[in-house]
Amino acid sequence: MSRIAFHDDWTLQTTAGSTESITLPHDAMIGEKRSPGAVTSFHGGFFPGGRYLYSKTWAVPSTTNGDRYRLHFEGVQGLTSVRINGNETATNVDGYREFAALIPEIEAGTQILIEVDVDNTQQPNSRWYTGSGIYRPVWLETVPATHLAIDGVGLRTIGTGTSTGLRADIAVSRELRRPGFLEIEIAVLDGSDIVGEATASLDGSHAQLDLDIREPRLWSAATPFLYDVRIRLLREGLLLDERTERTGLRTVSVDSTHGLLVNGAPVLLRGACVHHDNGILGAATLRVAEFRRVRILKENGFNAIRSAHNPASRHLLEACDELGMYVMDELTDYWYQPKTAHDLAHQFDRLWRDSARSMVAKDRNHPSVIMYSIGNEVAETATPRGVATTREIHNFIHDLDADRPTTVAISLTGNAFVSFGGKLPGPKDETKTKSRSKAVEVPPDTTPSKASDSFLTSTMFNVIADRIGPITQRIARSKRAGKYSRDAFAEVDVAGYNYAWSRYHRDAIDHPDRVMVGSESLVTDLPDIWREAQKVSAVIGDFLWTGWEYLGETGLGTWTYGSEPRMGIQAPYPHLASGSGMIDLIGVPGSEMLYAQAIWADDDSPRIAVRPLDAQTQRTRKVLWRLTDAVPSWSWRNQTGSPATIEIYSGADEVDVLINGTSLGRKQAGPKTRFLTRFHAPYQPGEVTAIAYRDGREVGRSTLTSAEKGKLRLIHERSDARGGSVDGIFVRLEIADEHGVVEMSDDDEITLSVAGPGRLLGFGSAAVTTEFSYSENTQRTYRGRALAVIQIGPGNESVSITASSTRHGSATATLT
Structure with missing residues (x-):
């Protein structure tokens, strides 16, 4: 085929x-x-x-x-x-x-x-x-009339060490009028070298072949080695169908004593929750965009992605395979209780098996996928019916793929509320039984639960958590929260804790066989989470909300200033994005990313960020899903003398800050200050330097400088995508000086034009509030930056892109 x-x-x-x-x-x-x-x-x-x-x-x-x-x-x-x-x-x-x-x-x-x-x-x-x-x-x-079935090739790693091999399960769709034997030939290739091969005859529609691999090389996030597996279907020597799968040799296991083992070696997950949109491209899934995202996440210290809260794209999984990133692939955000007015909860019982089957078929040959999540914050797990549903989905997935563990991500605080009868008026109009359009006929709803009797939704939980703050952890570690999550956790391989790190130590004692993962957590809590993850062997890691900024859920992680309107954690139009990303919409890591690096790091290097000098004197409305609004920059035009708050993230004992060589004095740092130390001083252009000390000795330093006169420049990013076509080229636009230092407070409008066989796919900035459209060719930079994606037509003709600004000149780049 x-x-x-x-x-x-x-x-x-x-x-x-x-x-x-x-x-x-x-x-x-x-x-x-x-x-x-x-x-x-x-x-x-x-x-x-x-x-x-x-x-x-x-x-x-x-x-x-x-x-x-x-x-x-x-x-x-x-x-x-x-x-x-x-x-x-x-x-x-x-x-x-x-x-x-x-x-x-x-x-x-x-x-x-x-x-x-x-x-x-x-x-x-x-x-x-x-x-x-x-x-x-x-x-x-x-x-062809007789062919390898859709997703009909399943590849599993068998054995360990030098005896590691591959098991291939092959499904064939065959022509009924042509019975008889078919031949299957499989070859495992390392480049052009065949390192394993096997043949088999089949009279039916399924075959299983075991292959020994010569000098096997194992896949892990640290060493992402991949093989090509070529499968050929023949009849009497005549080729009927052929397919090549790219996979890696990798085993995965979990237990409460050893935690997560990949190829027998312990792994602690430093995870990012990631939604499926690609920022300025919207939801369009370009291969080059997914590779770029995975590369940036890995460069910044993550080693795992949770596909929140839906099955990941094939392109994302290919990127994780190639670049080395573990994946928790997630089935859904809802079960049979709706969370929004027009989700598919009322059809969940009818749809979930096909959706789960599709997810597993897509995932099973990808070594990056190490775990399945069967649901996110599904409060139904606090009820007997929900526990039965947990068991049913877990068993269904294990029948399809017995090699990967399952989890269910539970808000323990949410389950505690539900146990008190915490039902709230739900979205309306979920229970219509007719098609929403003439395009598709939807069968009648047979789900007994109605939207008007909806459980506490994830959105309502977020509202409550933002209001009560640290009390959320108190509720999460209560006996009631444990009781009404216990039975569902018993039905899966790994218990997924959303915002409930404070239970780890106690639950490891009370449930000695339970394996735990922080399936969703606040960056603010990372010092506590990472300490517990390193101490409690049953905890296999954590996933932070959120690794990459996303569209929608506006205001969740956005600090607002002065008279900016907002409704609790919900921000009104023209807000566009959540504001909770550690890496922003255009792929630039922010202060919270630096904070996490300081906690994860093996070194004591200090990391520097500064609260926005153009906003920090205004009344600030903070939210739970953002630790700080600081920016990793010392370039604030026209702000000389303004009060500056400088944040240093370090695991060292002490840190000092120097502004243009003048010390502000040493302060305590590291775990005792939760890895964040603040200094206050009037802003002066030039440079700010942070120096970290351990046992009185300097162990690291870093410096930020102010930009000199800035001008517009274009930076053509080279593609990270491997083994596939390049479906877009990313171009960074920056207002920066000749040394590449970007100015934070001198934004400008920029108009793009494309000459040659190319077209603009998306153009925008990281601003979470904007009235510009990503489909237009004019945008305003945010904190000195913007991003464009250009699609190149067929052929060898080059494409030229010209950017013209109002006050910072113009720039041209040739793309090939």
């Missing part, structure tokens, strides 16, 4: 009547006009819903050899109907589930019309920005 990317020459038509030519993957929502009254509200960043018709004509090859053709969709957001020449061939409702549409048998050489009707009008359908349309890749597959 061959497959080709089916991304070019599509036409998009909206309900507003606009038509444009597009290339997939594509997020139709990100270009829509935002407004204060938009139906996605703060959940989705104030975007409207919409209905979209994607269409494309395709000529059936003149020679088909009896083969059929199939479209494989990795993800479509919205209720979806796929039509071939006007006839519906496939439907889908779960935006994160992969699905296929078999093209009917049509005469060779015939032109056919492919239409994908996507209805995403019913909003909000999630607690964060989801995007709309065909946002993940689509493939055209040639399907």
Whole structure:
């Protein structure tokens, strides 16, 4: 079976009547006009819903050899109907589930019309920005009469050490009228060298082959070595189908004594929770964007990603395989109790098996995936029905993949509230039994629980936690919280603790066989979390909220100033993003990232950040999901003499700060100050230096400098993507001096133009509040930076990009 990317020459038509030519993957929502009254509200960043018709004509090859053709969709957001020449061939409702549409048998050489009707009008359908349309890749597959089944190759590592091998489970879809034996040939390749091979005959539709690997090289996040596995299906020597899978040899196990073992070696997870959007690209899943994100996360100290709160894209998993990053892949954010007005909770009992099956089929050959999460903050786990559901999903996934442990991420505080009868008025209109559009017929809802009797939702828990602050941990470690999470935790391999690190020590005693992971935690709590994770063997690591900034859930981690309006943790339009990212929307690490590095680090090097000099004198409204608003910069134009708060993050005993060589005096640092030491002084341009001391001896120093006269510059990033096509080029725009120092308080409007066979896919800044659209060619920098993504057309012709600013000149770059 061959497959080709089916991304070019599509036409998009909206309900507003606009038509444009597009290339997939594509997020139709990100270009829509935002407004204060938009139906996605703060959940989705104030975007409207919409209905979209994607269409494309395709000529059936003149020679088909009896083969059929199939479209494989990795993800479509919205209720979806796929039509071939006007006839519906496939439907889908779960935006994160992969699905296929078999093209009917049509005469060779015939032109056919492919239409994908996507209805995403019913909003909000999630607690964060989801995007709309065909946002993940689509493939055209040639399907012989007898072929390797969809995701019909399962690869498992067997044995250990020098005897490590590979087990291949092969499923074949065969032509009924041609019984008899088929042959399977498998070769494992290290580059061009065959290091393992096996053959087998099969009379049915399944085969299992074990392969010894010569001088096996194991995969881990530290040493991400991958093999190519070539599978060939033959009949009497004639090749019927062929496929190549890329995988690594890796074992994983967990227990309360040894924690997490990868290839028999202990691993402590330094995890980032990551939503699926790509910032200025919206939800569009470009391979180059996923590789870039994983590379930046790893460079900043993370070794694991939790795909919050939905199955990760294949491109993300490929990046994690290639670059070395562990993955907890998560099934869903809801079970049968809704969290937003138009999520799919009312269909959960009908949908979850297909969604879980799709996730496991996608994940099982990726060595980066070490664990499945079966749900996030599902308060149903406090009830007998929820415990039964936990058991059922766990068993279902283990039947599909027995090698990876499962977890369920529980808010123990939320479960304690539910145990008191903590039910709240839920979203409305969840229980409609008719289709939301003519595109898809939705079967009647058979779920007994109704939205009007909804449990405490994750959003409401966030509101309560922000108000009561540290009391959240008191509730989380209460006997009641333990009692009403105990039974669900007993049904999975690893207990997922959301915001409940204070239970680790006690639960390790009370439940000696329980393995625990911090499935979601605050950066503020990291000193305590990391101390406990290193002390308690049953704790295998932690995932911070949140590693990478995301669209929607506006205000969750945003500090506001002066008279800026907000509604608790919810920030109104024109807020766009959550504000809780340790790395911002355009991939720049912030102060909280530096803080985590100081806690994780093996060295005592001090890290420097400064509270914004243009905001810190104003009344500040803080939120629980952000430790600090400091910025890693000493470049604040026109702020000479303004009071500056300098934050130093270090694990050393003491730190000192020098401003232009003048010492502010040593202060205590390290665990006793929770790795954060503050200094106060009038701002003076020049340089600020932090010096760390241990036992009175200098052990590290770092310096930030002020920018001289800045001008606009473009930086063409080279692609991190390996083994695939480059589907976009990232270009950083900075207002910086000749030494590359970026100015924080001299932002400017910039207009981009693209010459040659290229087009602008996205353009924007890291600002969490903006009225600019990422689809426009004019933007305003934020803290001196912006980012553009350019798509390059086929051929060898170069593309030129020119950026023109109002006050900082212009710059040009040639992209190839």
